[in-house]
Amino acid sequence: MEKFKVYVSDYDYPDLEIEKGILEPIGAQVIGLQCNTGEGLAEQAADADVILQQYAQIGRDTISKLKKCKAICRYGIGLDIIDLEAAHEHGILVTNVPDYCIDEVAEHAITLSFMLLRRIPMYDHATHEGKWHWKESGAPLFQFRNLTCGIIGFGRISQNMIHKIKPFGFKIQVYDPHVSSSYMRTFGVSKEDLDTVLSTSDLVAVMCPYNEETHHLINDKTLRMMKQSAVLINCSRAKVVDNDSLYKALRQGWIASAGLDDVEEEPAKLAAWTPTGNPLFSLQNCIITPHVAYISENALIECRRVAAENAKAVLLGQTPPNICEPA
Secondary structure, X not given: OOOEEEEEOOOOOXXXXXXXXXXXXXXXXXXXXXXOOOOOHHHHOOOOOEEEEOOOXXXXXXXXXXXXXXXXXXXXXXXXXXXXXXXXXXXXXXXOOOOOOHHHHHHHHHHHHHHHHOOHHHHHHHHHOOOOOHHHHOOOOOOHHXXXXXXXXXXXXXXXXHHHHHHHOOEEEEEOOOOOHHHHHOOOOEEOOHHHHHHHOOXXXXXXXXXXXXXXXXXXXXXXXXXXXXXXXXXXXXXXXXXXXXXXXXXXXXXXXXXXXXXXXXXXXXXXXXXXXXXXXXXXXXXXXXXXXXXXXXXXXXXXXXXXXXXXXXXXXXXXXXXXXXX
C-alpha cells in the first residue's frame, strides 16, 4: 500500500526508474510532472510528502501552500531557485547534491576556454567561407604557458578546474572575498581583488554561486576593465553576467570572445523560448551551450540517486545527509 507521494516537479530524463527503484520499496508513489517554471506546482502537488525538483522555481507563495510537504530535494547543487527562508519557516527541509558534477562543470569550462583561446569556432567559420589563412580569425594567438587565468569564485569546481589546467602552464589568480589567501596558496594560486583579476587576466572564468552579491557582477564597468584580447567564460548561473553588457562588449571589441553555458532568460525554466530575444545568439564570438556543463551519463545517474536517497531518508523519519540551511 502506498504511504507517501513524491512528486517530481519537472525532469528531462527519459524516465523515473532510478527514483522509483529507491522510493517505491518504502511505499512511495513517484509522480512525474513537467512544471519546469514552477507555476501551478502547489496545486499539482498539493498532497506531496516530498518534491524532487530540477528547474522549477519554488518560492514563498508555493511553499506556503504545500501543507503536507516535508522536504524539497534538489537535483543539483544550486539553491537560488528555492526560497530557503520560507521553507525553513514552514518546517520543510531542503536538500541538494553537493558533490555532483564537479568534474563535468570544470571540464566544460576548460573546453570552452581552450576552444576560444585557440579561436577554433572562428577558424571553423572562416574555412567554411573559403578562407584558409591564420590571419582570418582576426585576433592574435598566444601560448597557454604565457597566459594568466583569472577565476571568480573558489569553490570545489574552481579548485578542480585549477588542478586540471595547471599542467598547461597558466599563471592562476583568484577572486573570492570569502576565502583566505593562505588557503589559496595551498593550491598554488594567488588571491587578488576583482579589479586585478579582470584587468590582468587573459582568460576570466566565472565560477561563483549566484546571489544578491553576484547578480550582474559582470557588467559594463567590469567588462571595460578586461583586456581586449581576453576571453570570458561563464559556467555559473547565467545572471552573474549582464547579457546586455556582454553583447556590447563583444560587438564593440571590449573583449575578444565569450563562452556561456546558459543565458539570462534561462530557457530551461521557460514554457516556451526562442533565441531571437537575446542578441548574444547573433554573434560569432559568443559560444553558447544549452546548460549542459553539469551533464555526463555518470553524473546524471548519481544526481538522481542522491536526490532520491535524500527523499527516502526524510520519508523514513531519518536525517538526510545533505540538508541545506538558510544563510
